Amino acid sequence: MTPQLMRSRATPARRRSRGMGLIELLVALAISAALLTSVAVAIDASFKAYAANQTNAQLMQRARLAMNRITTYIRATSQHLPDDNAAQDQFESGLVTQASAIRMMLDETNGVIFRQAGQQLQMVPFTISGNVLSEGTPHVLLEGVGSGDFTIRFEPQRSTQSAKVGGRYDQLKRASISLTIRPVAKTTVTGESASGEAVTLSTSIMPRKNIW
16 A cells, blocks of 8 residues: 555545525524514514403493493383484374483483483483473583484383373383494593494393383
């Protein structure tokens, strides 16, 4: 064996070492940026969904409280009428009518009105003396209730006494209520957005005193 051949067997071949090139670095950065962007979009969407759900839940809670108060009063009172002269005429003639306010008596001289006014749903106490109705200070039940957001469908019936003589329709058989509340900046609380979706509730109620 020649000395040249012996050197070539004894000396291992040197492998060329190389680091990360510019192209590989740019590709890695692009992939990392794409992943981070996707994660940021997903987190942002989850936060927006949470805020929307929280807003709807808070609006729903307020709307249910107001609806519960209205239906409780309708169940327990008598002499229900639309708070509008034209609608009253239709009601007393036996026609199903719709209005944005309902009036009812608590006793012989005191009553309460639920009505939409401006951007509010109001509860207004009143007294009747000598056929003169005097309204008291309105109490705001809800903010964010605009025109057409609170409607009541009145279905009239005759009382037993009125039916005997063929008189006017003087009792409420059923009231169908639709209530929509929209988020407004005036009533937003922590975690609630003023640009959230509106919430709508509806129910149908029959006064106990007029049925039994």
